[in-house]
Amino acid sequence: MSDPNTPPELFTWEFATDPYPAYAWLREHAPVHRTRLPSGVEAWLVTRYADARQALADQRLSKNPAHHDEPAHAKGKTGIPGERKAELMTHLLNIDPPDHTRLRRLVSKAFTPRRVAEFAPRVQELTDGLIDNFVTKGSADLIHDFAFPLPIYAICDMLGVPREDQDDFRDWAGMMIRHGGGPRGGVARSVKKMRGYLAELIHRKRDEPGDDLISGLIRASDHGEHLTENEAAAMAFILLFAGFETTVNLIGNGVYALLRNPGQRERLQASLATGERGLLETGVEELLRYDGPVELATWRFATEPLTLGGERIAAGDPVLVVLAAADRDPERFGEPDTLDLARRDNQHLGYGHGIHYCLGAPLARLEGQTALATLLTRLPDLSLAVDPADLRWRGGLIMRGLRTLPVEFTPFGADIH
Ligand code: HEM
Numbered sequence: 001m002s003d004p005n006t007p008p009e010l011f012t013w014e015f016a017t018d019p020y021p022a023y024a025w026l027r028e029h030a031p032v033h034r035t036r037l038p039s040g041v042e043a044w045l046v047t048r049y050a051d052a053r054q055a056l057a058d059q060r061l062s063k064n065p066a067h068h069d070e071p072a073h074a075k076g077k078t079g080i081p082g083e084r085k086a087e088l089m090t091h092l093l094n095i096d097p098p099d100h101t102r103l104r105r106l107v108s109k110a111f112t113p114r115r116v117a118e119f120a121p122r123v124q125e126l127t128d129g130l131i132d133n134f135v136t137k138g139s140a141d142l143i144h145d146f147a148f149p150l151p152i153y154a155i156c157d158m159l160g161v162p163r164e165d166q167d168d169f170r171d172w173a174g175m176m177i178r179h180g181g182g183p184r185g186g187v188a189r190s191v192k193k194m195r196g197y198l199a200e201l202i203h204r205k206r207d208e209p210g211d212d213l214i215s216g217l218i219r220a221s222d223h224g225e226h227l228t229e230n231e232a233a234a235m236a237f238i239l240l241f242a243g244f245e246t247t248v249n250l251i252g253n254g255v256y257a258l259l260r261n262p263g264q265r266e267r268l269q270a271s272l273a274t275g276e277r278g279l280l281e282t283g284v285e286e287l288l289r290y291d292g293p294v295e296l297a298t299w300r301f302a303t304e305p306l307t308l309g310g311e312r313i314a315a316g317d318p319v320l321v322v323l324a325a326a327d328r329d330p331e332r333f334g335e336p337d338t339l340d341l342a343r344r345d346n347q348h349l350g351y352g353h354g355i356h357y358c359l360g361a362p363l364a365r366l367e368g369q370t371a372l373a374t375l376l377t378r379l380p381d382l383s384l385a386v387d388p389a390d391l392r393w394r395g396g397l398i399m400r401g402l403r404t405l406p407v408e409f410t411p412f413g414a415d416i417h
Helices: 013-017 019-030 051-059 099-110 111-116 120-134 142-147 151-157 161-179 184-208 213-219 227-261 262-273 278-291 361-378
Strands: 033-036 043-048 137-143 299-300 307-308 311-313 316-322 406-408
Touching: 013 299, 033 311, 033 406, 043 051, 051 262, 051 307, 051 316, 099 213, 099 227, 111 120, 111 361, 120 142, 137 142, 142 151, 142 227, 142 361, 151 161, 151 213, 151 227, 161 184, 161 227, 184 213, 184 227, 213 227, 227 262, 227 361, 262 278, 262 361, 278 316, 278 361
Parallel strands: 043 316
Antiparallel strands: 033 043, 137 406, 299 316, 307 311
16 A cells, blocks of 8 residues: 555445545545546546645536546446436536526525524434434444434425425435436436426425425525526435435444544543533534545536646546545644544535535534434443444445444433433
8 A cells, every 4th residue: 555656446345444545645646646437437536635625616627517528428327417317417516607606596595504503403303203213122223224314304304395205205315325326227216206206396385385495495586586496306306415315424424433433432422411512513523524424526527628736637537526535634634534523623625615515514514413412312322233344335436434334222211312
């Protein structure tokens, strides 16, 4: 790994388990590195914090996949979003200004930090309800039983999907997370069903608006402009899509990091017992920096030749900013491989940077803080039920998360909280 002439193997199973040594090599020896991805597409990986921040804010790097000229693109095998063609994929993460500016302004009017704050009691209720389902058993798979359902129910509630339909979403989302990225088969069918459902729901909410986010999206206007029904459906879809697997992995990776760092976890538990929230708040940010859910930012494409970290990038080249590598850059963070929940100088890139900065960050923070605080308080002796070496990470390109997280704890009566 330390041989400066031999790049580490990327995207293998060993790499998925612990990509950080390979990222350290890249940061040091090839900070802007052209590589062939498992799909066959050639892309640049950007691993240093300063370059990553610059790339995320560089308007010459477009989010529109039409700028990519790789022939494989047309064949639909690369996971590049535009290949799916569906109107639902024409959303914030795939478009540039001025369309992006217009749509983001409109959605920001409906999806406000205030709306998220008002939602806090419901997130707590959902969290407790899920823990109630397994608290008497003494063991659980925290991904399947907790981290997976929580965000899907939360965003469905927020959007205004009736409770009786939410298990359909759970199933469709389950299909997408299990076989993430593949545009064919079950995933395509799930996307189609979600799209059909959302289009119909938007239609209904237009006639009978409520106090939910979909009604807010329909109502939102900016200088007399409104979202079309298609745009509102695409927006609802991106909120589901961008807010789902990310939050699953924030909870999964976060709990796992705490279980592997008992000193930090005890500190957090002690601080929660006093009713203090400060360490919880800095702690969730640190967990995002230390082992965040979004390993690579989404695809960007050079619209013109440019230089990044000393490398010449040609027009049409894909650029992938490795957030996980940038957030462990020793040039930016002291002792970057150490989990320090009290870290203050922590401008991590876990939520991105620039005009595509995560729109859902307030909701993610609310869900992450509620989930971790409640788990650690209600299940104080929570521990891993398997050897860490037996845990498997999902192999996707963009997201980083565990397939399962088996835990055990002293069972309690379901009414204790
Ligand atoms: C821990 C959880 C989350 C993490 C780590 C996360 C991370 C990110 C990142 C890194 C980006 C920028 C991607 C890029 O520039 O390529 C992003 C964008 C976005 N996120 Fe999140 N996200 C999380 C949760 C959520 C939630 C809960 C929602 C909404 C319900 C959401 C909605 C969005 C949207 C709509 C965008 C696109 C913004 C734009 O293009 O203007 N995210 N997120």
